[in-house]
Each structure stands twice: as structure tokens, then as C-alpha cells.
Amino acid sequence: MRYYLAVLVILICNTLIHGQGISISPSRIFFTGEAGQTVSQTITFNNTTTSTLSFVANLKDWDRDSLGSKRYYATGNNAVSNASWLTLSENTVQLAPGETKVVNLSMTIPDHPTTKQQRHSMLFFTQVKEQKAAQANGLHMNVLIEVGIQVYHTPTGLKAGDLEFLAFEDKGAVTVQEGKTIHRMEVKVKNTGQINKDAYVRFELTNIETGEETPVDAVAIAMLPDSEQWVRVDLPGKLAPGRYLAVAILDAGSQYDLKIAEKEITY
Numbered sequence: 001m002r003y004y005l006a007v008l009v010i011l012i013c014n015t016l017i018h019g020q021g022i023s024i025s026p027s028r029i030f031f032t033g034e035a036g037q038t039v040s041q042t043i044t045f046n047n048t049t050t051s052t053l054s055f056v057a058n059l060k061d062w063d064r065d066s067l068g069s070k071r072y073y074a075t076g077n078n079a080v081s082n083a084s085w086l087t088l089s090e091n092t093v094q095l096a097p098g099e100t101k102v103v104n105l106s107m108t109i110p111d112h113p114t115t116k117q118q119r120h121s122m123l124f125f126t127q128v129k130e131q132k133a134a135q136a137n138g139l140h141m142n143v144l145i146e147v148g149i150q151v152y153h154t155p156t157g158l159k160a161g162d163l164e165f166l167a168f169e170d171k172g173a174v175t176v177q178e179g180k181t182i183h184r185m186e187v188k189v190k191n192t193g194q195i196n197k198d199a200y201v202r203f204e205l206t207n208i209e210t211g212e213e214t215p216v217d218a219v220a221i222a223m224l225p226d227s228e229q230w231v232r233v234d235l236p237g238k239l240a241p242g243r244y245l246a247v248a249i250l251d252a253g254s255q256y257d258l259k260i261a262e263k264e265i266t267y
Helices: none
Strands: 003-011 017-019 022-025 028-031 038-047 053-064 070-073 086-088 092-095 100-108 119-127 139-153 163-175 181-191 197-207 219-223 228-235 243-251 259-266
Touching (some): 038 092, 086 119, 092 100, 100 139, 163 259, 181 219, 181 243, 197 228, 219 228
Parallel strands (some): 028 139
Antiparallel strands (some): 017 022, 038 100, 053 092, 053 119, 086 100, 119 139, 181 228, 197 243
């Protein structure tokens, strides 16, 4: 008896989207039209496989939880959704082997929008014809791809605002998977503006007594307007007991000032 395993791969990136021989660009679309206008942008599909690929489009609303992870809803469940404003030139996209295709996405902005604020939705393209992968351990795997494109409408006149630190907490020793214990820090960040922002939170950890620095990876964040979220960092390796100075640096790009938060921690 043969068994088949279907795997859904969801790709939501900040640049060009690649996956299983398909590339789709852009991954984020920003419309800036005013009330009463219809504005358009294109989405480019490129099939580099030797198989025909087919995708069906669907829209969802979304927001972020307290840690910045996306949450999805049926359209009409988010007060700042723009899903009902969107129209595709093709709701089903079929690509022959090696084919490149361009699809038009239009946004018709209501004559009298209820509020002047940034709105967003997620446009998904889901593969509907199974793409067979290599057989492994007697299983025939069919890999299905779902690609998400963030769609924003940003009317003119919105305030850029800023990103700010609200809190810096040491969570101490935390037990994670397989009983492993790590040290964790969290900072709380607020977007005071009316537009979404991308940023990096960079961390520095220095032993006050020895001057030894512990390398910590930067964390990329994306924040919706007027939102708050916790940024979590797990410290690498086992730290020697002692007093440490932890520094968090909030970098939202050259148009914004760097923000710095400090906390002394004893391990």
C-alpha cells in the first residue's frame, strides 16, 4: 500500500518570495490613493519548474499578537481591513513550465472612508495542483505552497510617529524544549505613529566585572500603527554568574533616532 502525505508550506516574507520553483513579487504592496480613486499595482509570478503550477487567490484579515506573530481572520472581522476594496484581474493563476505571468491588483477606495487611517489585509495564493516531491521512506509527498502578500492602504497626511521602549524585563532562567534551560530578556516596544514600521532590536550584554561581551543576535520586528509588542531574546550558551549590563538598541532606519534602553542583571 502506498501512502501520500500532503504538506502545506506558507511563505510570508518581506522581499521577493521564493518556494519550490515559484517566485512571486512583491511580497508587500502599498497603495496611497485617495477617497474615490481606483489604483493598481502588478504581481509577478515566475515558474522555474518543469511542471504546470496553479494557484487560487483568497483574502484574509490579520493583526499581530503581543509577541508580533500574525493572526488571521475571515474578511470583515478586522476594523482596519481593506479586503473589500480589492479586485484581481485573475482569481486563478496557472503557469506553464518556465512561464512568467503578471496579474493586476486594483484597489477602489470608498468615496467616504469612515476614518482616515492605514488599512491592511493579506492576499493569499494557494497551490491547487499538487506538486510531487521525491519519494522518501516509502512516502510519496505532495508539497502544497501558500504565499501571502501583505496589502496596505496609506492615505496622505498620516503621522509617522516613532518607536519607543516601554519596558525592559529580565525573565531569568526559562525552561524550553527538551528540558533545556536558557536565559531570556524581553523589551516592550510601542509604535506611536499611524503607519506600520520595520525595525531591528539589537542587544548587547557585557559582564560588568570582566568586561567580557556576550554576542546576541539582532531581532527584526514589524509593527502595525499604534501598537505595542514584546520582543523576546534568548541568550546564547550558559552565562557565568556575575553582574551584567544589558543594552537594547532600537533601530528603525535613518529617518528615526536610535532608542536605547539599559538594565543591570545579576545571574
